[in-house]
Amino acid sequence: MRVAFWRSVAFGALIAILLSGCQAKSGVEAPRKPLRADFSGSWEMDYSLNDSLEGKLDQYFYTMRRQMQRQSSNAGADRRQGQGYAQMPNANTVVAMARFADQITRATTTLDIEQTYNHINVEREDSFALACEFGKNEFDPYENLFGKEVCGWDGHQLVFHLNLPGGVAIQHRLTLGPKGKKLNVATTIYNDQVARPFTLNRVYMHFERLPSDFKCKQTVTKGKVCSLVSRDTAGVQR
């Protein structure tokens, strides 16, 4: 758990350097060699395995408090037990990060992923799709007026990192379960007002979409045009 956290922080730092166009600093852990897991298929949220927001916040503040206590004890200051969130520095910002992580991931109850060796497209319900080209440059940033995106493999994990104006960054790290039946999406929020990022995990389980009776195509003049698919008795599409 701790290793995963620090890997996330290190990756985030590396991405931040990539996005800012600076030279990589020594001491920052580079992404692992790509192992290109296969995420393709349809996925729906498994609520029973999702992180509890309150639990994650408690864990976050507990860790922070322990860290502060260690620092205090090192500095010889008084030890005070049972401090509430309000006494923590930037506690409101941390709560805001947690709410924000919950808000941007809660509505995505299904994912439809198309993947080739060089490309992946993650269609998210109720949000824009995450797409990544795996070209020669493993991390090729894409920038527009509203933010900077970079994506790529970190070992068997696929990472999408988005830098937004105002010192905020969002990272989605996709990890496939051991049998390929579960998919974990760890969403980490970075905020330049807080030293430690906040991560919320959402877990998805694989499901097979029933073949549609309609074949649809997008047109400009008539919008989406669908036609009924004829099938033979064996159910094979003709």
Next chain:
Amino acid sequence: MSFLARRVGGIGSLCFSLFFSIHLLAAPSLEPRLSIGVVEFDPGIPNDATLHRAQGVFPIIRKAEARYLPYLLRQQLVADERWGVVRIMPSNYQAADVLVQGVIKQSNGQVLGLQILAQDSTGRVWIDKMYSAKAVVLDEAGERQRREPFLAIYRQIAADLAAVDALLSPQLRRNISTVSTLRYGVDMLPEFFSEYLQADESGLFAVTRLPAEDDPMLARIERMQAYEYLFIDTADEQYQSLQADVQKAYDLWREYSRAQILYIDDFKRRAALKKSEYRRGSFGAMTQSYGDYQWFRTQEQNQMELALGFDNEVLPTVMKLQDRVVTLDGNLQTQYLQWRDILRSMLELERGGEP
């Protein structure tokens, strides 16, 4: 050989009437008018596919535009009633008195940028200029107009061509037409026609001497040129039907694309003026930044989907066009080359040589 004979016989009568009408138009009592060939535009698609997204280039739309936009220019030139025949040419052979070539530099519904090169058959450059215009969608009364939003660009190109044409004397125009015929002759029968033309160091062609008026080779080459026009005019009809099919989908796509660009421009203006009312790092600030980004990416994806929709509507038509133009194999450019080969073979036959 019999194949060629049948082909010649089949189109002979049609060409005779065409040839006859050309001669009537060229009667000395009439002011000579130059013919214009507008070559299919270069779509200007960057070779590096990774640049397409950043530059907002949708290749299939650009390819359709390369065929469609020359038509809008042609319509303007025909409306001017200043020129002889105005044709859309599949390739840049100097079969017309004035050849207009273009590269689409920018086309996003809001701005159209065309690099235009126009040369007459003597090689003189009439225009070599970048034209750029913003879409005009409202008329003077503020009402939404139905006409082409980039009409200004085609009018300007037509006006620039007319300005050069206005400087030409009737004698110069006749000279350009003569050089067109001779250059066509050089292209088809270089061993016979080369002696009539000479190019100087700057590449300008001048007539060194003229073939006799009753020269049978000249008559043949003029007839071949008429055959060539027959092919181009057949292709022209196909382009016109393409225009009608594509126009509705294209106009909608362009309008959508334009609305998106205007929205982004408006957002930039607002963002420059307005400071966020939220504290840095707060929930409101994060939601606002993410909301903007989400809006942009959703719009971007909608535009891609619309481009795909445009492909779905236009692609079959374009393919149909290329299949339908002639029963020759390949696309229009290839068919044009094949047609020219047939014409060359016909010339050889008429001269009694081996085809």
